[in-house]
Amino acid sequence: MHQIDRLKTDCSKCAALCCVVLAFDKGKDFAFDKNPGEPCRNLSGHRCTIHNTLAQDGFPGCVAYDCLGAGNRVVQEVFAGQSWQRDPRLMPLMMEAFSAMREVHKRIDMLRAAEFLTLEPRIEQKRKDFLDDLERHHWSGPELNEFEFGLALEIDIFFHGSSERSALPVPLDGEVAT
Ligand code: SF4
Numbered sequence: 001m002h003q004i005d006r007l008k009t010d011c012s013k014c015a016a017l018c019c020v021v022l023a024f025d026k027g028k029d030f031a032f033d034k035n036p037g038e039p040c041r042n043l044s045g046h047r048c049t050i051h052n053t054l055a056q057d058g059f060p061g062c063v064a065y066d067c068l069g070a071g072n073r074v075v076q077e078v079f080a081g082q083s084w085q086r087d088p089r090l091m092p093l094m095m096e097a098f099s100a101m102r103e104v105h106k107r108i109d110m111l112r113a114a115e116f117l118t119l120e121p122r123i124e125q126k127r128k129d130f131l132d133d134l135e136r137h138h139w140s141g142p143e144l145n146e147f148e149f150g151l152a153l154e155i156d157i158f159f160h161g162s163s164e165r166s167a168l169p170v171p172l173d174g175e176v177a178t
Pocket of ligand 1: 018020043049050051062
């Protein structure tokens with residue numbers, strides 16, 4: 001049982017990071033193109049003005065998207081509740097931190113899923129240690145910047161590992177901007 005569910009998204013504690021940071025292309029999921037770092041034109045403050053009619057208005061991609069709690073964790077844990085809207089200088093830092101925290105939370109999700117596999121004790125302990133580290137650590141921006149080339153790589157190697165661990169889920173490459 002997790003005291004804080006790290007993967008629970010709470011938009012009320014975020015700063016609409018997904019509506020700013022992520023890019024999308026006009027098509028069946030989104031009604032227009034948006035570049036990364038460009039606030040969506042449907043955004044007002046931190047709220048989506050078409051939240052209740054997203055699918056009807058051509059944005060089913062927004063309905064389907066879930067940052068797995070990365071946005072609220074970045075805003076509260078790394079930036080102490082600050083927002084790029086009040087201080088635009090934070091925008092590039094928040095973009096970087098959000099991207100990295102999505103990678104952290106993606107691995108939390110995978111490590112939790114591996115709980116249901118039958119793993120030898122040594123491997124199971126390693127899985128728990130990684131999970132504890134990702135969930136309990138209080139992340140700073142610089143630490144998040146180093147995550148992908150440090151701990152994330154270690155975890156990915158753990159997942160890819162030896163043949164006796166072949167039942168473990170394999171990390172997905174990259175992240176589709178949705
Ligand atoms: S349509 Fe609404 S939920 Fe989707 S990116 Fe724009 S502001 Fe965010």
